[in-house]
Amino acid sequence: xxxxxxxxxxxxxxxxxxxxxxxxxxxxxxxxxxxxxxxxxxxxxxxxxxxxxxxxxxxxxxxxxxxxxxxxxxxxxxxxxxxxxxxxxxxxxxxxxxxxxxxxxxxxxxxxxxxxxxxxxxxxxxxxxxxxxxxxxxxxxxxxxxxxxxxxxxxxxxxxxxxxxxxxxxxxxxxxxxxxxxxxxxxxxx
Amino acid sequence: xxxxxxxxxxxxxxxxxxxxxxxxxxxxxxxxxxxxxxxxxxxxxxxxxxxxxxxxxxxxxxxxxxxxxxxxxxxxxxxxxxxxxxxxxxxxxxxxxxxxxxxxxxxxxxxxxxxxxxxxxxxxxxxxxxxxxxxxxxxxxxxxxxxxxxxxxxxxxxxxxxxxxxxxxxxxxxxxxxxxxxxxxxxxxxxxxxxxxxxxxxxxxxxxxxxxxxxxxxxxxxxxxxxxxxxxxxxxxxxxxxxxxxxxxxxxxxxxxxxxxxxxxxxxxxxxxxxxxxxxxxxxxxxxxxxx
Numbered sequence: 001x002x003x004x005x006x007x008x009x010x011x012x013x014x015x016x017x018x019x020x021x022x023x024x025x026x027x028x029x030x031x032x033x034x035x036x037x038x039x040x041x042x043x044x045x046x047x048x049x050x051x052x053x054x055x056x057x058x059x060x061x062x063x064x065x066x067x068x069x070x071x072x073x074x075x076x077x078x079x080x081x082x083x084x085x086x087x088x089x090x091x092x093x094x095x096x097x098x099x100x101x102x103x104x105x106x107x108x109x110x111x112x113x114x115x116x117x118x119x120x121x122x123x124x125x126x127x128x129x130x131x132x133x134x135x136x137x138x139x140x141x142x143x144x145x146x147x148x149x150x151x152x153x154x155x156x157x158x159x160x161x162x163x164x165x166x167x168x169x170x171x172x173x174x175x176x177x178x179x180x181x182x183x184x185x186x187x188x189x190x
Numbered sequence: 191x192x193x194x195x196x197x198x199x200x201x202x203x204x205x206x207x208x209x210x211x212x213x214x215x216x217x218x219x220x221x222x223x224x225x226x227x228x229x230x231x232x233x234x235x236x237x238x239x240x241x242x243x244x245x246x247x248x249x250x251x252x253x254x255x256x257x258x259x260x261x262x263x264x265x266x267x268x269x270x271x272x273x274x275x276x277x278x279x280x281x282x283x284x285x286x287x288x289x290x291x292x293x294x295x296x297x298x299x300x301x302x303x304x305x306x307x308x309x310x311x312x313x314x315x316x317x318x319x320x321x322x323x324x325x326x327x328x329x330x331x332x333x334x335x336x337x338x339x340x341x342x343x344x345x346x347x348x349x350x351x352x353x354x355x356x357x358x359x360x361x362x363x364x365x366x367x368x369x370x371x372x373x374x375x376x377x378x379x380x381x382x383x384x385x386x387x388x389x390x391x392x393x394x395x396x397x398x399x400x401x402x403x404x405x406x407x408x409x410x411x412x413x414x415x416x417x418x419x420x421x422x423x424x425x426x427x428x429x430x431x432x433x434x435x436x437x438x439x440x441x442x443x444x445x446x447x448x449x450x451x452x453x454x455x456x457x458x459x460x461x462x463x464x465x466x467x468x469x470x471x472x473x474x475x476x477x478x479x480x481x482x
Contacts, residue, residue, distance in 0.1 A: 006238055008231045027329070034328030034358035041357045052376055089362075096364035100390060103397040103422075111421035160413050163429040165459055167411050169452045170433030171298045172244050178301060182252065182444045183436060185308035185337060 038063065125151060236480055243458075248451040255447020263446055268407050268425035269438050272383075275405045276313050279380035285320035285355075286310075287379040289370060289395065291410065292363060293387030295329045298433070299411040303386035304330075304337050305436030310383065311341025315350050323356040324373060326366045331358045367391040371398045384408040384423070385432065388415045396422035409435070 004016040038059075045056040069081040076082070114120040131137035132148020177183035255261050279286045288307060293300035307323075314321045321338060325331035335356045342351040359369040371394065374382070382399040384392070385408065392408075392415040399406045400422050408419035409427025419426045427435060430452060437445030466477040 002241075006231055006234050007229055009229050030328045030332070031361075033332060034325075034361075037328070037331060037358040038360075041354055044354065055372065089365075092368070093362060093364040096368050096394065097390065099394055103393045107393060107397055107418065107421045163413050163416065165456070166429035166452075167413075167433075169244075169455050169459075170302075170430035171411070172241075173248055173448045173452050174298050174302055174433045176245060176248050177252075177445060177448055178298075180252070182442070182448070183301075183305060185305040185340075185436060185440075 035063075244455055247455055247458075248448050251447040251451030251454065252444050253447070255443040255445075255450065258447075259443050260441060261443065261446040261450050263434070263438055263449060266427065266431050266434070266438055268409065268427045268431065269435055271405070271407055271425045272310060272439075273313065275381040275383075275407060276310070276317065276319060278405060280317040280319045282380045284380035285322050285377055286314060286381045286383065287370070287374060287377075287399075287404070288321060288323045288383045288385070290323075290325070290330055290334070290386035291384065291388040292326050292366070292391070293330070294327050295333060297387050297411075299387045300330060302433045302435065303409075304333055306383075306385050306432075306439065307334060308337050308341050309436070309439035311338040312345045315342040315345035315347045318347065318350045320352070321355055322373060322377065322379065324359045324366070324370050325357065326359065326361060326363075328358050331356060363389065363391060367394050370395055374398050374402055374404070378402050379404055382406045382423075384410070384419065385427070385435075386410065388412060388419075393418040393422060399423075 001016060001019070004012045042056040042060045046053050046060065066081065066084060069079070069084060073079045073081065108126075112119070112123040112126060114123050128144065129148045129151055131140065132145040132151075137144040137148070174183065276286060288310065290300055290303040290307075293303070295301070311321060323334050323338065325334060335353055338356055339348070339351050339353070342348050359366050373379075374395075375398065379399075379402075382395075382404045384395060384399075384406065388395075388408075388410045389412070392410065392412075396406060396408065396419055406423035407425045407427070408423040409432040410416060410419065411429075411432060413429075416426065416428060420428075434449045434452075436442075437449050462477070469475075469477050
Protein backbone atom coordinates (compact mmCIF):
# COMPACT_ATOMS: atom_id res chain seq x y z
CA UNK A 1 0.00 0.00 0.00
CA UNK A 2 2.94 2.31 0.70
CA UNK A 3 4.41 1.54 -2.73
CA UNK A 4 1.03 2.09 -4.40
CA UNK A 5 0.94 5.64 -3.01
CA UNK A 6 3.93 6.56 -5.20
CA UNK A 7 2.99 4.54 -8.28
CA UNK A 8 -0.13 5.73 -10.07
CA UNK A 9 0.05 2.80 -12.51
CA UNK A 10 -3.27 1.12 -13.24
CA UNK A 11 -2.11 -2.34 -12.15
CA UNK A 12 -1.02 -1.01 -8.75
CA UNK A 13 -4.29 0.86 -8.26
CA UNK A 14 -6.12 -2.34 -9.16
CA UNK A 15 -4.05 -4.34 -6.66
CA UNK A 16 -4.75 -1.73 -3.98
CA UNK A 17 -8.49 -1.77 -4.60
CA UNK A 18 -8.38 -5.55 -4.65
CA UNK A 19 -6.80 -5.65 -1.20
CA UNK A 20 -9.43 -3.22 0.12
CA UNK A 21 -12.24 -5.40 -1.30
CA UNK A 22 -10.78 -8.48 0.36
CA UNK A 23 -10.44 -6.63 3.63
CA UNK A 24 -14.14 -5.76 3.52
CA UNK A 25 -15.11 -9.36 2.72
CA UNK A 26 -13.01 -10.71 5.60
CA UNK A 27 -14.36 -8.03 7.92
CA UNK A 28 -17.97 -9.09 7.31
CA UNK A 29 -17.08 -12.62 8.45
CA UNK A 30 -15.38 -11.31 11.59
CA UNK A 31 -18.70 -9.76 12.61
CA UNK A 32 -20.04 -13.31 12.95
CA UNK A 33 -17.28 -13.95 15.49
CA UNK A 34 -18.44 -10.87 17.40
CA UNK A 35 -22.10 -11.89 17.34
CA UNK A 36 -21.23 -15.46 18.44
CA UNK A 37 -19.23 -14.04 21.36
CA UNK A 38 -22.09 -11.66 22.25
CA UNK A 39 -24.63 -14.51 22.34
CA UNK A 40 -22.26 -16.77 24.31
CA UNK A 41 -21.42 -14.21 27.00
CA UNK A 42 -25.00 -12.98 27.47
CA UNK A 43 -26.53 -16.48 27.44
CA UNK A 44 -24.04 -17.60 30.07
CA UNK A 45 -24.95 -14.69 32.34
CA UNK A 46 -28.68 -15.32 31.89
CA UNK A 47 -28.42 -19.08 32.47
CA UNK A 48 -26.29 -18.68 35.61
CA UNK A 49 -28.53 -15.79 36.76
CA UNK A 50 -25.63 -13.66 37.95
CA UNK A 51 -26.37 -10.21 39.38
CA UNK A 52 -27.88 -7.98 36.70
CA UNK A 53 -28.82 -10.86 34.39
CA UNK A 54 -31.97 -8.99 33.38
CA UNK A 55 -29.84 -6.54 31.35
CA UNK A 56 -28.28 -9.45 29.48
CA UNK A 57 -31.72 -10.86 28.78
CA UNK A 58 -32.84 -7.51 27.32
CA UNK A 59 -29.67 -7.39 25.19
CA UNK A 60 -30.23 -10.91 23.88
CA UNK A 61 -33.92 -10.27 23.21
CA UNK A 62 -33.07 -7.10 21.29
CA UNK A 63 -30.66 -8.99 19.06
CA UNK A 64 -33.09 -11.85 18.40
CA UNK A 65 -36.10 -9.59 17.75
CA UNK A 66 -34.19 -7.45 15.23
CA UNK A 67 -32.80 -10.51 13.42
CA UNK A 68 -36.22 -12.19 13.26
CA UNK A 69 -37.95 -9.01 12.06
CA UNK A 70 -35.23 -8.35 9.51
CA UNK A 71 -35.41 -11.83 8.00
CA UNK A 72 -39.21 -12.14 8.21
CA UNK A 73 -40.30 -8.81 6.74
CA UNK A 74 -37.16 -7.20 5.35
CA UNK A 75 -35.43 -3.95 6.27
CA UNK A 76 -36.98 -1.53 3.77
CA UNK A 77 -39.54 1.25 4.15
CA UNK A 78 -42.60 0.59 6.36
CA UNK A 79 -41.16 -2.54 7.90
CA UNK A 80 -41.22 -3.37 11.65
CA UNK A 81 -37.41 -3.59 11.53
CA UNK A 82 -37.06 0.03 10.38
CA UNK A 83 -39.75 1.14 12.81
CA UNK A 84 -37.84 -0.47 15.69
CA UNK A 85 -34.63 1.17 14.49
CA UNK A 86 -36.14 4.63 14.11
CA UNK A 87 -38.26 4.58 17.25
CA UNK A 88 -36.14 2.61 19.71
CA UNK A 89 -32.49 2.41 18.72
CA UNK A 90 -32.05 5.90 17.23
CA UNK A 91 -33.68 7.71 20.22
CA UNK A 92 -31.58 5.67 22.65
CA UNK A 93 -28.41 6.61 20.76
CA UNK A 94 -29.49 10.26 20.67
CA UNK A 95 -30.11 10.12 24.43
CA UNK A 96 -26.58 8.86 25.06
CA UNK A 97 -25.15 11.55 22.80
CA UNK A 98 -27.20 14.21 24.59
CA UNK A 99 -25.51 13.29 27.86
CA UNK A 100 -22.39 14.85 26.38
CA UNK A 101 -23.79 18.36 26.95
CA UNK A 102 -24.11 17.73 30.70
CA UNK A 103 -20.72 16.05 30.89
CA UNK A 104 -19.07 18.97 29.06
CA UNK A 105 -20.53 21.29 31.72
CA UNK A 106 -19.32 19.16 34.65
CA UNK A 107 -15.87 18.62 33.08
CA UNK A 108 -15.56 22.34 32.30
CA UNK A 109 -16.46 23.20 35.90
CA UNK A 110 -13.66 20.97 37.21
CA UNK A 111 -11.17 22.00 34.53
CA UNK A 112 -11.72 25.72 34.85
CA UNK A 113 -11.53 26.02 38.63
CA UNK A 114 -8.83 28.61 39.23
CA UNK A 115 -6.71 26.49 41.58
CA UNK A 116 -3.35 27.37 40.05
CA UNK A 117 -1.76 29.93 37.75
CA UNK A 118 -2.13 27.59 34.74
CA UNK A 119 -5.80 26.84 35.54
CA UNK A 120 -6.50 30.58 35.82
CA UNK A 121 -4.91 31.22 32.41
CA UNK A 122 -7.01 28.35 31.01
CA UNK A 123 -10.16 29.81 32.56
CA UNK A 124 -9.50 33.31 31.16
CA UNK A 125 -8.61 31.95 27.71
CA UNK A 126 -11.72 29.77 27.62
CA UNK A 127 -13.87 32.72 28.73
CA UNK A 128 -12.51 34.87 25.88
CA UNK A 129 -12.99 32.09 23.28
CA UNK A 130 -16.53 31.36 24.46
CA UNK A 131 -17.47 35.04 24.50
CA UNK A 132 -15.93 35.45 21.06
CA UNK A 133 -18.24 32.77 19.67
CA UNK A 134 -21.52 34.38 20.79
CA UNK A 135 -23.10 37.75 19.85
CA UNK A 136 -22.85 39.08 23.40
CA UNK A 137 -19.03 38.98 23.12
CA UNK A 138 -19.13 41.45 20.26
CA UNK A 139 -21.57 43.62 22.21
CA UNK A 140 -19.21 43.76 25.22
CA UNK A 141 -16.21 44.72 23.06
CA UNK A 142 -15.77 44.52 19.31
CA UNK A 143 -12.23 43.10 19.63
CA UNK A 144 -13.30 40.00 21.63
CA UNK A 145 -14.21 37.90 18.52
CA UNK A 146 -10.87 38.84 16.91
CA UNK A 147 -9.01 37.90 20.08
CA UNK A 148 -10.88 34.57 20.20
CA UNK A 149 -9.91 33.87 16.60
CA UNK A 150 -6.31 34.81 17.30
CA UNK A 151 -6.18 32.38 20.25
CA UNK A 152 -7.62 29.58 18.12
CA UNK A 153 -5.46 30.27 15.05
CA UNK A 154 -2.10 30.86 16.72
CA UNK A 155 -1.35 29.57 20.27
CA UNK A 156 -3.97 26.80 20.14
CA UNK A 157 -3.10 25.77 16.58
CA UNK A 158 0.64 25.76 17.39
CA UNK A 159 0.06 23.39 20.31
CA UNK A 160 -2.18 21.15 18.21
CA UNK A 161 0.38 20.98 15.42
CA UNK A 162 3.12 20.13 17.90
CA UNK A 163 1.05 17.22 19.20
CA UNK A 164 0.14 16.18 15.64
CA UNK A 165 3.81 16.10 14.59
CA UNK A 166 4.54 13.88 17.60
CA UNK A 167 1.62 11.59 16.70
CA UNK A 168 2.81 11.41 13.06
CA UNK A 169 6.34 10.47 14.08
CA UNK A 170 4.98 7.97 16.61
CA UNK A 171 2.80 6.41 13.92
CA UNK A 172 5.75 6.05 11.50
CA UNK A 173 7.96 4.61 14.23
CA UNK A 174 5.32 2.13 15.47
CA UNK A 175 4.48 1.09 11.90
CA UNK A 176 8.15 0.43 11.15
CA UNK A 177 8.53 -1.61 14.34
CA UNK A 178 5.47 -3.67 13.37
CA UNK A 179 6.67 -4.16 9.76
CA UNK A 180 10.12 -5.23 10.99
CA UNK A 181 8.59 -7.56 13.58
CA UNK A 182 10.21 -5.76 16.52
CA UNK A 183 6.79 -5.06 18.06
CA UNK A 184 4.82 -8.31 18.25
CA UNK A 185 2.65 -8.01 21.34
CA UNK A 186 -0.43 -7.39 19.19
CA UNK A 187 0.18 -10.80 17.60
CA UNK A 188 -0.01 -12.47 20.99
CA UNK A 189 3.66 -12.61 21.85
CA UNK A 190 6.38 -10.23 22.89
CA UNK B 191 5.63 -20.74 17.21
CA UNK B 192 2.42 -19.44 18.68
CA UNK B 193 -0.73 -20.77 17.03
CA UNK B 194 -2.36 -17.39 16.62
CA UNK B 195 0.70 -15.80 15.07
CA UNK B 196 1.13 -18.77 12.73
CA UNK B 197 -2.51 -18.52 11.62
CA UNK B 198 -2.18 -14.76 11.10
CA UNK B 199 0.95 -15.22 9.00
CA UNK B 200 -0.69 -17.93 6.86
CA UNK B 201 -3.77 -15.73 6.36
CA UNK B 202 -1.61 -12.75 5.47
CA UNK B 203 0.49 -14.75 2.97
CA UNK B 204 -2.64 -16.23 1.38
CA UNK B 205 -4.15 -12.78 1.00
CA UNK B 206 -0.91 -11.37 -0.37
CA UNK B 207 -0.48 -14.09 -3.00
CA UNK B 208 -4.15 -13.96 -3.94
CA UNK B 209 -3.87 -10.23 -4.63
CA UNK B 210 -0.58 -10.71 -6.45
CA UNK B 211 -1.94 -13.42 -8.75
CA UNK B 212 -5.11 -11.44 -9.34
CA UNK B 213 -3.08 -8.37 -10.31
CA UNK B 214 -0.75 -10.36 -12.60
CA UNK B 215 -3.73 -12.01 -14.26
CA UNK B 216 -5.32 -8.62 -14.74
CA UNK B 217 -2.13 -7.18 -16.26
CA UNK B 218 -1.86 -10.08 -18.70
CA UNK B 219 -5.46 -9.64 -19.83
CA UNK B 220 -5.23 -5.97 -20.63
CA UNK B 221 -3.50 -4.61 -23.68
CA UNK B 222 -0.30 -2.66 -23.09
CA UNK B 223 -2.12 0.44 -24.41
CA UNK B 224 -4.53 0.17 -21.47
CA UNK B 225 -1.74 0.32 -18.92
CA UNK B 226 -2.12 4.01 -18.47
CA UNK B 227 -0.33 6.00 -15.80
CA UNK B 228 3.32 6.23 -15.10
CA UNK B 229 5.39 4.05 -12.76
CA UNK B 230 6.24 6.98 -10.54
CA UNK B 231 4.40 10.10 -9.39
CA UNK B 232 7.01 12.91 -9.36
CA UNK B 233 4.73 15.24 -7.38
CA UNK B 234 5.23 12.97 -4.35
CA UNK B 235 9.04 13.08 -4.38
CA UNK B 236 9.14 15.28 -1.27
CA UNK B 237 7.00 12.74 0.62
CA UNK B 238 9.26 9.90 -0.56
CA UNK B 239 12.41 11.74 0.52
CA UNK B 240 10.81 12.54 3.89
CA UNK B 241 9.81 8.90 4.45
CA UNK B 242 13.27 7.66 3.44
CA UNK B 243 14.94 10.06 5.90
CA UNK B 244 12.56 8.95 8.68
CA UNK B 245 13.12 5.25 7.94
CA UNK B 246 16.92 5.66 7.70
CA UNK B 247 17.11 7.52 11.02
CA UNK B 248 14.78 5.09 12.78
CA UNK B 249 16.72 2.10 11.38
CA UNK B 250 19.96 3.61 12.64
CA UNK B 251 18.61 4.14 16.15
CA UNK B 252 16.92 0.73 16.29
CA UNK B 253 20.28 -0.96 15.62
CA UNK B 254 22.04 1.55 17.87
CA UNK B 255 19.61 0.61 20.66
CA UNK B 256 20.20 -3.08 20.02
CA UNK B 257 23.97 -2.59 20.21
CA UNK B 258 24.09 -0.18 23.14
CA UNK B 259 21.44 -1.82 25.31
CA UNK B 260 19.18 0.15 27.62
CA UNK B 261 18.70 3.72 26.40
CA UNK B 262 17.43 6.52 28.60
CA UNK B 263 13.80 7.52 28.19
CA UNK B 264 12.20 10.24 30.32
CA UNK B 265 9.59 9.31 32.88
CA UNK B 266 6.01 9.24 31.61
CA UNK B 267 3.71 9.94 34.57
CA UNK B 268 0.71 8.14 33.05
CA UNK B 269 2.66 4.92 32.58
CA UNK B 270 4.34 5.19 35.97
CA UNK B 271 0.85 5.35 37.46
CA UNK B 272 -0.27 2.05 35.88
CA UNK B 273 1.44 0.00 38.60
CA UNK B 274 -0.16 2.08 41.35
CA UNK B 275 -3.55 1.87 39.64
CA UNK B 276 -3.33 -1.93 39.41
CA UNK B 277 -2.21 -2.09 43.06
CA UNK B 278 -5.15 0.07 44.09
CA UNK B 279 -7.63 -2.17 42.27
CA UNK B 280 -6.09 -5.24 43.93
CA UNK B 281 -6.29 -3.71 47.40
CA UNK B 282 -9.90 -2.66 46.85
CA UNK B 283 -10.82 -6.06 45.39
CA UNK B 284 -12.30 -4.37 42.34
CA UNK B 285 -11.72 -4.98 38.62
CA UNK B 286 -9.76 -2.94 36.10
CA UNK B 287 -11.59 -1.71 33.01
CA UNK B 288 -9.67 -1.41 29.74
CA UNK B 289 -11.04 0.13 26.56
CA UNK B 290 -9.38 0.58 23.16
CA UNK B 291 -12.24 2.78 21.97
CA UNK B 292 -13.66 2.66 18.47
CA UNK B 293 -10.44 1.92 16.60
CA UNK B 294 -10.11 -1.00 14.26
CA UNK B 295 -7.05 -3.22 14.21
CA UNK B 296 -5.48 -1.46 11.21
CA UNK B 297 -5.15 1.76 13.22
CA UNK B 298 -1.70 2.25 14.69
CA UNK B 299 -3.20 3.67 17.91
CA UNK B 300 -5.10 0.38 18.41
CA UNK B 301 -1.91 -1.61 17.85
CA UNK B 302 -0.12 0.63 20.37
CA UNK B 303 -3.02 0.00 22.76
CA UNK B 304 -2.65 -3.77 22.33
CA UNK B 305 1.06 -3.46 23.13
CA UNK B 306 0.21 -1.68 26.39
CA UNK B 307 -2.53 -4.24 27.10
CA UNK B 308 0.10 -7.01 27.02
CA UNK B 309 2.09 -5.36 29.82
CA UNK B 310 -1.06 -4.51 31.80
CA UNK B 311 -2.31 -8.10 31.53
CA UNK B 312 1.04 -9.40 32.78
CA UNK B 313 0.91 -7.15 35.84
CA UNK B 314 -2.76 -7.84 36.50
CA UNK B 315 -2.14 -11.61 36.38
CA UNK B 316 0.39 -11.39 39.20
CA UNK B 317 -2.33 -10.15 41.57
CA UNK B 318 -5.24 -12.10 40.03
CA UNK B 319 -7.18 -8.86 39.55
CA UNK B 320 -10.04 -9.11 37.00
CA UNK B 321 -9.36 -7.24 33.75
CA UNK B 322 -12.58 -6.33 31.91
CA UNK B 323 -12.23 -5.37 28.26
CA UNK B 324 -15.48 -4.58 26.36
CA UNK B 325 -14.82 -4.34 22.60
CA UNK B 326 -16.29 -2.31 19.79
CA UNK B 327 -14.64 -4.34 17.04
CA UNK B 328 -14.65 -8.16 16.76
CA UNK B 329 -11.14 -8.29 15.28
CA UNK B 330 -9.79 -6.19 18.15
CA UNK B 331 -11.63 -8.55 20.51
CA UNK B 332 -9.91 -11.62 19.02
CA UNK B 333 -6.50 -9.94 19.22
CA UNK B 334 -7.14 -8.65 22.76
CA UNK B 335 -8.16 -12.12 23.96
CA UNK B 336 -4.89 -13.52 22.65
CA UNK B 337 -2.80 -10.64 24.06
CA UNK B 338 -4.39 -10.94 27.53
CA UNK B 339 -4.04 -14.72 27.51
CA UNK B 340 -0.38 -14.41 26.53
CA UNK B 341 0.18 -11.79 29.27
CA UNK B 342 -1.29 -14.13 31.90
CA UNK B 343 0.87 -16.97 30.61
CA UNK B 344 4.02 -14.82 30.71
CA UNK B 345 3.22 -13.93 34.32
CA UNK B 346 3.03 -17.65 35.09
CA UNK B 347 -0.70 -17.68 35.84
CA UNK B 348 -2.55 -18.90 32.74
CA UNK B 349 -5.22 -20.38 35.03
CA UNK B 350 -6.33 -16.86 36.06
CA UNK B 351 -7.26 -15.90 32.49
CA UNK B 352 -11.00 -15.60 31.98
CA UNK B 353 -11.96 -15.32 28.26
CA UNK B 354 -15.41 -14.01 29.25
CA UNK B 355 -13.80 -10.78 30.49
CA UNK B 356 -12.68 -9.80 26.97
CA UNK B 357 -15.87 -9.62 24.99
CA UNK B 358 -17.64 -7.99 22.04
CA UNK B 359 -20.36 -5.43 22.79
CA UNK B 360 -21.67 -3.66 19.70
CA UNK B 361 -20.60 -1.69 16.64
CA UNK B 362 -22.88 1.19 17.52
CA UNK B 363 -20.85 4.10 18.91
CA UNK B 364 -23.32 5.17 21.58
CA UNK B 365 -24.48 1.61 22.19
CA UNK B 366 -20.87 0.88 23.11
CA UNK B 367 -20.78 3.90 25.43
CA UNK B 368 -24.02 2.81 27.10
CA UNK B 369 -22.65 -0.69 27.65
CA UNK B 370 -19.29 0.50 29.05
CA UNK B 371 -20.99 3.10 31.27
CA UNK B 372 -23.34 0.37 32.53
CA UNK B 373 -20.37 -1.87 33.39
CA UNK B 374 -18.70 1.03 35.20
CA UNK B 375 -21.78 1.91 37.25
CA UNK B 376 -22.61 -1.72 38.13
CA UNK B 377 -19.15 -3.19 38.69
CA UNK B 378 -17.43 0.01 39.88
CA UNK B 379 -13.89 -0.71 38.59
CA UNK B 380 -11.11 0.86 40.65
CA UNK B 381 -9.10 1.72 37.54
CA UNK B 382 -10.12 2.72 34.03
CA UNK B 383 -7.64 2.59 31.16
CA UNK B 384 -8.81 4.31 27.98
CA UNK B 385 -6.04 3.78 25.43
CA UNK B 386 -6.69 3.83 21.70
CA UNK B 387 -8.92 5.68 19.26
CA UNK B 388 -11.75 7.69 20.79
CA UNK B 389 -14.33 10.06 19.34
CA UNK B 390 -17.33 11.85 20.86
CA UNK B 391 -17.71 9.11 23.47
CA UNK B 392 -14.43 9.99 25.21
CA UNK B 393 -15.91 12.51 27.64
CA UNK B 394 -19.00 10.41 28.40
CA UNK B 395 -16.77 7.48 29.35
CA UNK B 396 -14.26 9.56 31.29
CA UNK B 397 -16.89 11.53 33.22
CA UNK B 398 -18.78 8.37 34.19
CA UNK B 399 -15.47 6.89 35.35
CA UNK B 400 -14.80 10.04 37.33
CA UNK B 401 -18.22 9.87 38.97
CA UNK B 402 -17.52 6.37 40.35
CA UNK B 403 -14.15 7.49 41.74
CA UNK B 404 -11.96 5.33 39.54
CA UNK B 405 -8.33 6.23 38.80
CA UNK B 406 -8.29 6.96 35.09
CA UNK B 407 -5.40 6.79 32.66
CA UNK B 408 -6.13 7.75 29.06
CA UNK B 409 -4.27 8.15 25.79
CA UNK B 410 -5.40 8.73 22.25
CA UNK B 411 -4.14 9.95 18.88
CA UNK B 412 -7.03 12.41 18.49
CA UNK B 413 -6.02 15.95 19.48
CA UNK B 414 -9.67 16.98 19.96
CA UNK B 415 -10.44 14.16 22.41
CA UNK B 416 -7.15 14.69 24.26
CA UNK B 417 -8.52 17.90 25.80
CA UNK B 418 -11.51 15.99 27.23
CA UNK B 419 -9.29 13.29 28.66
CA UNK B 420 -6.93 15.85 30.21
CA UNK B 421 -9.85 17.42 32.07
CA UNK B 422 -11.62 14.23 33.14
CA UNK B 423 -8.77 11.74 33.73
CA UNK B 424 -6.02 11.56 36.33
CA UNK B 425 -3.26 10.89 33.80
CA UNK B 426 -3.22 11.38 30.04
CA UNK B 427 -0.73 10.10 27.49
CA UNK B 428 -0.35 13.00 25.07
CA UNK B 429 0.50 12.43 21.42
CA UNK B 430 3.51 10.21 20.88
CA UNK B 431 3.51 9.02 24.52
CA UNK B 432 0.85 6.49 23.53
CA UNK B 433 3.17 5.05 20.87
CA UNK B 434 6.21 5.15 23.17
CA UNK B 435 4.37 3.28 25.92
CA UNK B 436 5.25 -0.24 24.85
CA UNK B 437 8.99 0.58 24.79
CA UNK B 438 8.67 2.29 28.16
CA UNK B 439 6.87 -0.66 29.73
CA UNK B 440 8.88 -3.50 28.17
CA UNK B 441 12.29 -1.70 28.13
CA UNK B 442 13.03 -3.45 24.83
CA UNK B 443 16.27 -1.78 23.61
CA UNK B 444 15.20 -1.87 19.95
CA UNK B 445 11.86 -0.20 20.71
CA UNK B 446 13.63 2.34 22.90
CA UNK B 447 16.05 2.96 20.02
CA UNK B 448 13.15 3.77 17.68
CA UNK B 449 11.78 6.23 20.29
CA UNK B 450 15.21 7.86 20.38
CA UNK B 451 15.04 8.10 16.58
CA UNK B 452 11.69 9.88 16.88
CA UNK B 453 13.31 12.48 19.14
CA UNK B 454 16.03 13.17 16.58
CA UNK B 455 13.39 13.46 13.86
CA UNK B 456 11.65 16.04 16.03
CA UNK B 457 14.92 18.00 16.27
CA UNK B 458 15.16 17.84 12.47
CA UNK B 459 11.60 19.15 12.11
CA UNK B 460 12.29 21.98 14.60
CA UNK B 461 15.37 23.00 12.56
CA UNK B 462 13.29 22.94 9.36
CA UNK B 463 10.54 25.04 10.96
CA UNK B 464 13.08 27.60 12.23
CA UNK B 465 14.86 27.67 8.86
CA UNK B 466 11.49 28.09 7.14
CA UNK B 467 10.61 30.99 9.42
CA UNK B 468 13.94 32.74 8.78
CA UNK B 469 13.80 32.17 5.00
CA UNK B 470 10.19 33.37 4.82
CA UNK B 471 11.22 36.52 6.71
CA UNK B 472 13.72 37.21 3.91
CA UNK B 473 11.13 36.43 1.20
CA UNK B 474 12.81 33.18 0.16
CA UNK B 475 10.43 30.60 -1.26
CA UNK B 476 12.96 27.76 -1.24
CA UNK B 477 11.59 25.69 1.70
CA UNK B 478 7.97 26.44 0.88
CA UNK B 479 8.52 25.09 -2.64
CA UNK B 480 9.91 21.88 -1.13
CA UNK B 481 6.62 21.31 0.73
CA UNK B 482 3.92 22.51 -1.68
